[in-house]
Amino acid sequence: MRLHVADHPLVDHKLTTLRDETTPSATFRLLVDELVTLLAYEATRGIATVPKEIRTPVTSMTGTTLASPAPLVVPILRAGLGMLDGMTRLLPTAEVGFLGMMRDEETLKAVTYANRLPDDLTGRHVFLLDPMLATGGTLVAAIDYVFERGAREVTAVCLLAAPEGLELVEKHAGGRVDVEIVVAAVDERLNEKAYIVPGLGDAGDRLYGVV
Ligand SMILES: O=P(O)(O)OC[C@H]1O[C@H](OP(=O)(O)OP(=O)(O)O)[C@H](O)[C@@H]1O
Numbered sequence: 162m163r164l165h166v167a168d169h170p171l172v173d174h175k176l177t178t179l180r181d182e183t184t185p186s187a188t189f190r191l192l193v194d195e196l197v198t199l200l201a202y203e204a205t206r207g208i209a210t211v212p213k214e215i216r217t218p219v220t221s222m223t224g225t226t227l228a229s230p231a232p233l234v235v236p237i238l239r240a241g242l243g244m245l246d247g248m249t250r251l252l253p254t255a256e257v258g259f260l261g262m263m264r265d266e267e268t269l270k271a272v273t274y275a276n277r278l279p280d281d282l283t284g285r286h287v288f289l290l291d292p293m294l295a296t297g298g299t300l301v302a303a304i305d306y307v308f309e310r311g312a313r314e315v316t317a318v319c320l321l322a323a324p325e326g327l328e329l330v331e332k333h334a335g336g337r338v339d340v341e342i343v344v345a346a347v348d349e350r351l352n353e354k355a356y357i358v359p360g361l362g363d364a365g366d367r368l369y370g371v372v
């Protein structure tokens with residue numbers, strides 16, 4: 162497993178406003194979108210390409226284009242949905258699948274309640290989108306889900322990760338070179354309710370309201 166922590170003043174600046182409890186939903190959504198675009202640049206660094214012959218107005222040349230099959234972007238509902246537009250803006254040829262997962266706040270286990278993904282993901286590079294990697298239960302389940310369907314490579318794009326969650330993913334997929342996590346920041350710890358500290362609260366609620 163590879164971990165990439167974004168180290169950029171713009172990311173830190175936007176993340177600070179995102180964390181601020183006085184930031185309203187509308188601004189929160191805008192910031193998530195902007196942050197994902199910045200992270201997407203890093204997350205797509207290893208994307209497969211093939212040479213492409215083209216003619217410029219001046220001469221012919223061998224350029225580069227994305228390889229087939231197209232990458233699959235999978236937001237993990239609800240909160241991951243707030244990251245979708247920022248990702249597809251940079252990767253417009255990607256296809257999109259959906260995974261609905263929620264953490265049971267009693268057991269902290271991830272429960273899958275919706276799945277709209279192709280059954281066969283053979284050869285696909287899957288980008289999982291979820292702002293929060295807390296205990297890691299949700300991400301581990303999502304990684305298993307797409308690998309069981311034949312995905313070639315998984316890149317998880319998250320805003321915040323807790324060390325405990327990274328450890329769980331490492332334990333589960335540590336030996337795999339085909340798993341990468343790209344994150345804006347790694348926070349201090351989880352609190353007694355398994356919320357990330359200092360964190361930003363419940364990402365889904367801050368994006369879409371309390372359920
Ligand atoms: O790492 P874990 O401990 O599994 O927790 C992280 C998960 O919790 C949040 O979703 P939540 O269950 O709150 O659903 P929501 O997006 O609908 O709010 C978050 O968006 C992750 O999916």
Ligand SMILES: O=c1cc[nH]c(=O)[nH]1
Pocket residue numbers: 240293295355356357358360361362363364365
């Ligand atoms: O801090 C946390 C942990 C899980 N889910 C969230 O939305 N926030």
Ligand SMILES: [Mg+2]
Pocket residue numbers: 240363364365366
């Ligand atoms: Mg939530």
